Amino acid sequence: xxxxxxxxxxxxxCDMRIQFIRWSILALSLLTLGAQAAPTCEQPGGASVIRASxxxxxxxxxxxxxxxxxxxxxxxxxxxxxxxxxTYRALGRxxxxxxxxxxxxxxxxxxNLTALEVVALQALGQxxxxxxxxxxxxxxxxxxxxxxxxxxxxxxxxxxxxALGNLRFEQGASSEAGRLYREALQAAERxxxxxxxxxxxxxxxxxxxxxxxxLRELQSARGLANQVAATTERVDLLIGLAHVAxxxxxxxxxxxxxxxGLTKAAELASQAGxxxxxxxxxxxxxxxxxxxxxxxxxxxxxxxxxxxxxxxAYDLRYQWEWRLGRLLRDQGDRQRAIAAYRRAVxxxxxxxxxxxxxxxxxxxxxxxxxEPLYLGLAxxxxxxxxxxxDAEGTQALLREARDTVEQIKIDExxxxxxxxxxxxxxxxxxxxxxxxxxxxxxxxxxRLEILVxxxxxxxxxxxxxxxEPLTLTAEIxxxxxxxxxxxxxxxxxxxxxxIAPIQSWLDAQKIDTLVFVPDGPLRAVPLSVLRGRxxxxxxxxxxxxxxxLKLLQPDVFSPTTMTTLLAGLSRPGPVVDELPGxxxxxxxxxxxxxxxxxxxxxxxxxxxxxxxxxxxxxRRPSGPSRAATNEKIAALSxxxxxxxxxxxxQRVPGRTLRDQEFLLDRFVEEVKGQPYRVVHIASHxxxxxxxxxxxxxxxxxxxxxxxxAAVLKPxxxxxxxxxxxxxxxxxxxxxxDRTPLGLSGIAIQSGARSxxxxxxxxxxxxxxxxxxxxxxxxxxxxxxxARALQAAQKAMIASGGEAHPSDWAAFILVGNWL
Numbered sequence: 001x002x003x004x005x006x007x008x009x010x011x012x013x014c015d016m017r018i019q020f021i022r023w024s025i026l027a028l029s030l031l032t033l034g035a036q037a038a039p040t041c042e043q044p045g046g047a048s049v050i051r052a053s054x055x056x057x058x059x060x061x062x063x064x065x066x067x068x069x070x071x072x073x074x075x076x077x078x079x080x081x082x083x084x085x086x087t088y089r090a091l092g093r094x095x096x097x098x099x100x101x102x103x104x105x106x107x108x109x110x111x112n113l114t115a116l117e118v119v120a121l122q123a124l125g126q127x128x129x130x131x132x133x134x135x136x137x138x139x140x141x142x143x144x145x146x147x148x149x150x151x152x153x154x155x156x157x158x159x160x161x162x163a164l165g166n167l168r169f170e171q172g173a174s175s176e177a178g179r180l181y182r183e184a185l186q187a188a189e190r191x192x193x194x195x196x197x198x199x200x201x202x203x204x205x206x207x208x209x210x211x212x213x214x215l216r217e218l219q220s221a222r223g224l225a226n227q228v229a230a231t232t233e234r235v236d237l238l239i240g241l242a243h244v245a246x247x248x249x250x251x252x253x254x255x256x257x258x259x260x261g262l263t264k265a266a267e268l269a270s271q272a273g274x275x276x277x278x279x280x281x282x283x284x285x286x287x288x289x290x291x292x293x294x295x296x297x298x299x300x301x302x303x304x305x306x307x308x309x310x311x312x313a314y315d316l317r318y319q320w321e322w323r324l325g326r327l328l329r330d331q332g333d334r335q336r337a338i339a340a341y342r343r344a345v346x347x348x349x350x351x352x353x354x355x356x357x358x359x360x361x362x363x364x365x366x367x368x369x370x371e372p373l374y375l376g377l378a379x380x381x382x383x384x385x386x387x388x389x390d391a392e393g394t395q396a397l398l399r400e401a402r403d404t405v406e407q408i409k410i411d412e413x414x415x416x417x418x419x420x421x422x423x424x425x426x427x428x429x430x431x432x433x434x435x436x437x438x439x440x441x442x443x444x445x446x447r448l449e450i451l452v453x454x455x456x457x458x459x460x461x462x463x464x465x466x467x468e469p470l471t472l473t474a475e476i477x478x479x480x481x482x483x484x485x486x487x488x489x490x491x492x493x494x495x496x497x498x499i500a501p502i503q504s505w506l507d508a509q510k511i512d513t514l515v516f517v518p519d520g521p522l523r524a525v526p527l528s529v530l531r532g533r534x535x536x537x538x539x540x541x542x543x544x545x546x547x548x549l550k551l552l553q554p555d556v557f558s559p560t561t562m563t564t565l566l567a568g569l570s571r572p573g574p575v576v577d578e579l580p581g582x583x584x585x586x587x588x589x590x591x592x593x594x595x596x597x598x599x600x601x602x603x604x605x606x607x608x609x610x611x612x613x614x615x616x617x618x619r620r621p622s623g624p625s626r627a628a629t630n631e632k633i634a635a636l637s638x639x640x641x642x643x644x645x646x647x648x649x650q651r652v653p654g655r656t657l658r659d660q661e662f663l664l665d666r667f668v669e670e671v672k673g674q675p676y677r678v679v680h681i682a683s684h685x686x687x688x689x690x691x692x693x694x695x696x697x698x699x700x701x702x703x704x705x706x707x708x709a710a711v712l713k714p715x716x717x718x719x720x721x722x723x724x725x726x727x728x729x730x731x732x733x734x735x736x737d738r739t740p741l742g743l744s745g746i747a748i749q750s751g752a753r754s755x756x757x758x759x760x761x762x763x764x765x766x767x768x769x770x771x772x773x774x775x776x777x778x779x780x781x782x783x784x785x786a787r788a789l790q791a792a793q794k795a796m797i798a799s800g801g802e803a804h805p806s807d808w809a810a811f812i813l814v815g816n817w818l
Contacts, residue, residue: 056087063087078104078116082123089127097127118144118156122163129167141167155196158188162200169207178207198224198237202244209248218245218257225261231272238265239280246288259288270308276316279309283320290323299327318347322373325380334384341377345404348373366415371408378404378442382449385460398458402451405440409517409548413748416741417691436513436817437506438549439527441498443467443519452502454509461501467520470497474521481529482760484806488531491805495530498522499537506541513542513786515817517549523740526759528793529809536805538793542786544817547744553753556818557723559779561677564654565670567662568645569638569683573699576632580693581625583686587635588627636697638729640764641682644771648680651775664701671711677723679712679752680771685730687742694742696730705746712750724785725750727757728771747815754785754815766807770796786817 066072066080085100101124108117121144128137141164148156165180181204188197198221205217218241225237242261245254266281268274286301305320325340348355348370355369378401385397440451448463448470477490499506506514514537516527527545528538537543546552576584625632642658649656654676657667662683671679685696695702712722725746740759747755756774773792777783783791789811796808 056091060084060087074107074111075113075116078107078111078113078120081107082116082120085127086123089123089130094127094131098124101127114147114151115153115156118147118151118153118160121147122160125163125167129170134167134171137167138164154187154190155193158184158191158196158200160184161187162203165203165207169203174207178204181207194224194227195230195233195237197221198228198241202237202241205248206244210250212250214248215250215253215257218249218254222257222261231268232274232277235265235269235272235274235277235281238262238268239277239284242281242284255288255291259285262288275308275310276313279305279313279316279320282308283316283323286320286323290327295327295330299324299331302327314347314350318344318351318373321347322376325376329376329380334380338377338380338384341373341380344373345377366411370411370415374404374408374411375442375444378408378449379444382442382451382460382462386462394460395458398451398460401442402440402453402458405442405451405517406548406550410550412738413547413741413745416738417745417749435509435511436515437502437509437511438515438517438546439498439502440517441519441522443470443522448497450498450502452505454505454511459502459505463497463501465497470494471521474525477529478521478524478759481525481806481809484804487529487805491529491531491536494522494525495532495537499530499532503532511541513544513784513817515549515786516543516545517547518545518740521737523737524759526809526812528790528812529805536797536809538790538809539797542784542790542817544786544789544813544815545744546815546817547741547748552816553721554818555753555816557753557778557785557816559781559783561723562652562654562779563674563676564648564652564678564680565657565674565676566645566648566652566654567657567667567679567681567683567698568641569659569662569697569699570641571638571659572633572636572684572697573660575697575699575701576629576636577624578702579624579632579636579697584625584632584635585627588625588631591631591635636684638682638684638764640768641729644682644728644768647768647772648775651772651779652678654678660699662699664698664703664707667698667703668707668711672714675720677720678726679722679724680726680728681730682728683730685727687730687740691742691745696727705742705749708746709749709751712752715751722750722752724754724756725752726771727755728767730757731759731761743812743814752815754813754817756785756789756811756813758810759812760806760810762810763807766796770808770811784818785813789813 063080063084067077067084072080081100081104085097085104088094088097088100101120105117105120105124108114108120121140125137125140125144128134128140141160145157145160145164148160161180161184165177165184168174168180169177181200185197185200185204188200191197201217201221201224205214205221208214208217221237221241225234225241228234228237238261242258242265245257245261248254249257262281262284266278266285269278269281282301282305286298286305289295289298289301302320302324306317306324309316309320321340321344325337325344328334328337328340381397381401381404385394385401388394388397434455436454438453440453442449442451445467446464448465450461450463452459452461473490473493477487477494479485480487480490505511514527516522518525518527526543528536528543530537533540627635645656645658655670655674657663657670670676681696683697685694687694691705694705696708697703712725715721727743727746743755743757746752770792773795774788777788777791778785780788793808793811
């Protein structure tokens with residue numbers, strides 16, 4: 001049980017040891033519905049960017065003084081270490097928290113203070129869980145429960161079982177969580193502590209959501225909460241109970257429980273001067289009223305929640321301003337709605353680095369908070385700009401909408417990579433390419449908005465096509481491209497929705513390059529393949545993809561800096577035994593002729609189409625392939641790579657690493673030791689849903705993206721960045737519109753200016769030709785990367801034999817197109 005914000009309550013310091021243990025147990029047992037599940041950004045030196053409140057700052061100072069005093073009794077010092085560590089954890093300062101808690105654990109063991117050892121273990125388990133160290137979290141929480149059982153201390157048993165139950169529930173092991181909660185409740189019944197029992201019953205309600213038992217548990221928890229004497233604790237329990245009741249109790253009874261709990265919590269908090277808690281309760285009541293369609297009442301309560309919130313409670317203020325903006329929008333007051341949305345975004349930006357990339361229970365902070373808020377503001381701004389008559393005001397609104405979309409792109413990458421510290425490079429790259437147009441499709445529920453940036457001017461077009469039909473058409477086109485099917489119908493339809501409405505502006509400005517900042521399902525579709533005026537789009541424009549212009553460096557490529565590392569793997573070695581078995585087996589099936597092996601050009605295909613984990617309900621087996629080693633090597637062989645590397649070595653200066661030379665450690669040493677500006681890797685690679693599963697195959701081991709970024713990033717810091725990273729045999733999994741972000745992320749995380757890769761497996765012959773022509777064009781003075789790719793693709797279209805888009809459109813240029 002916890003408040004509905006990200007920041008759990010920090011209780012007052014207790015002087016007596018038993019009071020301290022009880023406080024720590026409750027703090028660790030409370031259901032952290034909003035707790036962070038991953039580290040937040042930190043400043044150099046490990047200082048958290050989250051600012052402590054005045055109360056937290058005072059408490060930290062007091063605990064630090066207690067720890068520093070030489071005459072502090074050991075038990076009190078351990079208590080202070082745990083309390084300070086818990087506060088650091090709440091502030092997202094995980095290294096500091098872990099340092100304090102480990103010291104507390106060591107001291108407790110040395111002093112044989114087992115009860116404090118249990119509390120320290122629980123706190124460390126929570127830190128581990130929030131940093132995704134699940135195995136270590138399990139070990140520590142299980143150890144805490146084991147020691148509590150041996151002590152036969154019912155309070156410690158209750159809290160330890162409850163804490164481990166929370167972890168199991170978040171892992172999806174609901175039955176095991178229920179068993180632990182019941183053990184916790186059985187122990188808690190032996191303790192005169194209604195708050196602890198209420199906490200466990202609320203957790204049981206969450207575990208049995210939707211059942212009659214959930215309602216019974218919540219009703220019991222309400223009765224127990226009313227027995228709690230401490231106002232702060234009672235209010236926290238009532239707010240947490242209401243939060244769970246809304247989600248877990250069936251029918252109107254859950255809503256009634258929630259409303260009654262929040263009403264009482266608001267009353268108690270107001271009487272006790274608990275401004276933050278009062279604001280939380282009022283905000284919850286506003287949400288309930290909004291769900292019932294009581295717009296006027298919901299608006300009144302939202303305004304009261306804003307007034308009650310402490311001035312620096314940005315985590316609450318953004319939520320209430322957001323709700324107020326939605327209510328004003330629904331009432332037709334667009335101007336005031338925009339103002340409320342702007343305030344919400346401003347509040348959110350103040351705490352942006354506090355927000356984890358993932359909330360408890362695996363909920364994405366981007367999907368649930370950031371994207372809908374930013375998209376809601378962009379929606380209102382675009383509606384307002386379309387109705388304005390003055391050019392200056394319209395441009396200001398469009399710039400704000402464009403900047404809002406850019407922020408969506410930045411935060412989406414943070415979310416995808418579960419890394420809150422990918423920072424934008426705020427450069428105005430458009431000014432360097434006067435004949436380039438940047439396209440921002442904004443997919444809304446009821447329409448498609450198209451923002452076009454040309455030079456310093458923005459244009460807006462609206463297509464009356466909703467999210468669902470657009471998504472379906474894009475998905476069909478993506479599948480047809482992967483499976484060599486006719487695409488004219490879908491390619492023409494999306495062209496008519498996306499390009500035709502802006503064609504006159506492109507013609508008037510003599511645009512020759514289109515830079516696509518894609519959204520949602522359009523990420524899986526290469527813009528080059530759209531058809532209009534009887535041509536593919538790439539026949540009229542050079543095409544590039546950008547994750548967002550604020551994430552790019554604006555430098556112009558020079559062919560004089562083409563020192564290239566060519567790494568190719570035509571026949572793998574020991575690496576075959578550490579590759580995912582399901583993927584290797586799919587390649588073997590293709591090799592045997594039972595899979596999709598031939599490309600449109602008749603040559604073998606570099607890879608096999610795969611779907612992201614969980615797509616279509618399938619589950620992939622874990623572990624390596626059981627096939628014979630020689631069969632795995634044969635299936636992973638890429639016979640065309642040798643010729644590709646030979647051809648390119650004749651065209652560009654540099655070094656080659658082929659087959660047995662392409663060892664992971666040697667590749668790393670080579671990149672670090674030489675001033676390469678182009679890195680070309682011709683080897684199997686795979687971009688799946690989870691970024692941590694993405695990899696490239698070297699002769700002896702997998703090259704994961706974290707390692708690749710670590711190798712390339714220092715070159716950017718030394719002002720010698722990789723201009724372009726080419727992945728000529730990698731592929732992106734289908735079934736998730738976010739997997740193409742993997743290619744974008746490589747460029748951003750590694751500091752490479754651009755990345756060139758494919759969205760699906762491509763034939764050997766087609767790849768060789770496209771790469772050969774691409775490098776020939778890239779060597780020409782004044783040719784941009786996008787124009788070089790365009791020329792190579794146009795040559796393949798004109799050749800006739802390899803004209804099917806599946807063999808040339810798969811390759812996309814991501815990042816700096818200059």
